[in-house]
Amino acid sequence: MAARPRQNLHSAWRTVKDHLATSLAILATLLVVAPLVAIFFYLIYKGASSLNLAFFTQIPKPEGEVGGGMANAIVGSAVVLGVASFFGIPIGIGGGIYLAEFGRGTKLANAIRFTADVLNGVPSIVMGIAAFSLIVVPMHHFSSFAGGVALGIMMIPTVTRTTEEMLLMVPHSVREAALGLGVPNWRSVLSITLKTASPGVITGCMLAFARVAGETAPLLFTALGNQFWSVSLNHEISALPLQIYNYAISPYDDQHRQAWAGSLVLIALIVIAVSLVRFFTSRGTLKGAS
Amino acid sequence: MGVAIEVKALNAWYGATHTLQDIELNIPANHATALIGPSGCGKSTFVRCLNRMHETNPIARVTGTVRIGDLDIYNDISPVEIRRRVGMVFQRPNPFPTMSIYDNVCSGLKLNGYRNRRELDEIVERSLRSAALWDEVKDDLKKKSGASLSGGQQQRMCIARALAVDPEVLLMDEPASALDPVSTSKIEDLIFQLKSQYTIVIVTHNMQQAARVAEKTGFFLNGRLVEFDSTHKIFTNPSDKRTEDYITGRFG
Numbered sequence A: 001m002a003a004r005p006r007q008n009l010h011s012a013w014r015t016v017k018d019h020l021a022t023s024l025a026i027l028a029t030l031l032v033v034a035p036l037v038a039i040f041f042y043l044i045y046k047g048a049s050s051l052n053l054a055f056f057t058q059i060p061k062p063e064g065e066v067g068g069g070m071a072n073a074i075v076g077s078a079v080v081l082g083v084a085s086f087f088g089i090p091i092g093i094g095g096g097i098y099l100a101e102f103g104r105g106t107k108l109a110n111a112i113r114f115t116a117d118v119l120n121g122v123p124s125i126v127m128g129i130a131a132f133s134l135i136v137v138p139m140h141h142f143s144s145f146a147g148g149v150a151l152g153i154m155m156i157p158t159v160t161r162t163t164e165e166m167l168l169m170v171p172h173s174v175r176e177a178a179l180g181l182g183v184p185n186w187r188s189v190l191s192i193t194l195k196t197a198s199p200g201v202i203t204g205c206m207l208a209f210a211r212v213a214g215e216t217a218p219l220l221f222t223a224l225g226n227q228f229w230s231v232s233l234n235h236e237i238s239a240l241p242l243q244i245y246n247y248a249i250s251p252y253d254d255q256h257r258q259a260w261a262g263s264l265v266l267i268a269l270i271v272i273a274v275s276l277v278r279f280f281t282s283r284g285t286l287k288g289a290s
Numbered sequence B: 001m002g003v004a005i006e007v008k009a010l011n012a013w014y015g016a017t018h019t020l021q022d023i024e025l026n027i028p029a030n031h032a033t034a035l036i037g038p039s040g041c042g043k044s045t046f047v048r049c050l051n052r053m054h055e056t057n058p059i060a061r062v063t064g065t066v067r068i069g070d071l072d073i074y075n076d077i078s079p080v081e082i083r084r085r086v087g088m089v090f091q092r093p094n095p096f097p098t099m100s101i102y103d104n105v106c107s108g109l110k111l112n113g114y115r116n117r118r119e120l121d122e123i124v125e126r127s128l129r130s131a132a133l134w135d136e137v138k139d140d141l142k143k144k145s146g147a148s149l150s151g152g153q154q155q156r157m158c159i160a161r162a163l164a165v166d167p168e169v170l171l172m173d174e175p176a177s178a179l180d181p182v183s184t185s186k187i188e189d190l191i192f193q194l195k196s197q198y199t200i201v202i203v204t205h206n207m208q209q210a211a212r213v214a215e216k217t218g219f220f221l222n223g224r225l226v227e228f229d230s231t232h233k234i235f236t237n238p239s240d241k242r243t244e245d246y247i248t249g250r251f252g
Helices: A001-048 A053-057 A071-102 A107-121 A124-139 A145-170 A172-180 A184-215 A240-248 A253-282 B043-050 B081-084 B103-105 B115-128 B134-140 B151-164 B181-194 B209-213 B231-236 B239-248
Strands: B003-014 B017-027 B032-036 B060-069 B087-088 B169-173 B199-203 B216-220 B224-230
Touching: A001 A253, A001 B181, A053 A071, A053 A107, A053 A253, A053 B017, A071 A184, A071 A240, A124 A145, A124 B115, A145 A184, A145 B231, A172 A184, A172 B151, A184 A253, A240 B239, B003 B043, B017 B224, B032 B043, B032 B151, B032 B209, B043 B060, B043 B169, B043 B199, B043 B216, B081 B087, B081 B216, B103 B115, B103 B151, B115 B134, B115 B151, B134 B151, B151 B169, B151 B181, B151 B239, B181 B199, B181 B209, B199 B209, B209 B231, B216 B239, B224 B231, B224 B239, B231 B239
Parallel strands: B032 B199, B032 B216, B087 B169, B169 B199
Antiparallel strands: B003 B017, B003 B060, B216 B224
């Protein structure tokens, strides 16, 4: 009879431990989410009141005048990010494919992997200086192209490493199935392995995109910023982070308000861009696909 | 139609491990041949040498000759081409998870650039019928993912996928070992029907399965082919003591 109460005590202690672990996990989740929610609401509180149609349709007013908008910076961000994705995503994915499928265990692959990890840790302003000396100096002027390249280089390590990780998660049996059907290896890698890994690869690209979308430092000596309209790859261009930076350090209240509004728009646009990509890439998914 | 397989002085290695030693074997056309033996005896390596899948492992090496039909597969033909003639079904069902049932079945053709829709439709139906899966999946061929089927259905889909490229030989590496008894018996019925058109080589752990489906049986032990004869003879009157010990359950 003595065994029974002891057993109950034991199971009660197990329940307590279970609840404890669950609460810790919930607490950790809240701690992670809280700053994000706080930032977002603070941005809405500070920025929403300054949002109006002019913000999205007009270019900045001359120094000291009230009104105007960031239309040129929104378009400029799109141009610079377009250039960055054009270079960063294909090169990054290509590198990831090499690391996971062709170079496994080779010295070159280890060197690339190490370089990518180091590149990931390089301060973003250094990327700006690199793009400045590689592109701006030889061309003798600032350009949106140089800004895009600087951001593109920043995207590569993230895209490469996530692509590699995602490809390695594709089961070996799936590769064997393709090879066993008489599919050439390169075809199997592109059409089977990469396709199977594509949800994760796309997430990696989106992470890299979202990260560089908010970068200011690499654009300071490359895209430079511009108070006027420009969509040319060959001229200096405005971008939301640059405009926010310039307005935030300016002495005018109206520009401070616009900087808050710009920050809110930047976050909203990143969320929209990522959601759109998710929506379009998940549309073809079949019932029961894993 | 199936073709005969002739294996001479076949040796295979994984790194320094000598997994197959001096295998000599003639597999008849349009019959099912079973390979039995304890785990690690080399029977899987052996079938993987018949479609050159063995060499997809970077540390693997192979010597000797394998003739399939009138082709010396290690000299006359590229590994990619031989795999189109020698289909393979693996131990665990391995559907392409992102593809529909339809795309899974015709993947071998599509990935090699075959595009004629009407013919693809016909081939998919014919292959699924041959694999006894058509009636179960015909309504959601393009709607459902291949991975959404049950394990037994997935394996039959993988058989249909192998048949769709119209091979001469079908290699099956323990095709039913991950399946329940009902699915297993369906796969066995299938092998029975398919062997009139294809040369089938089936690796199995299950001796009753070998006895049920195969005319010929080979017994592998420690990388060597101990005995190869008619299934009846292997199971009733084996000439080698080790075969007898294995089939009577004294080891393995």
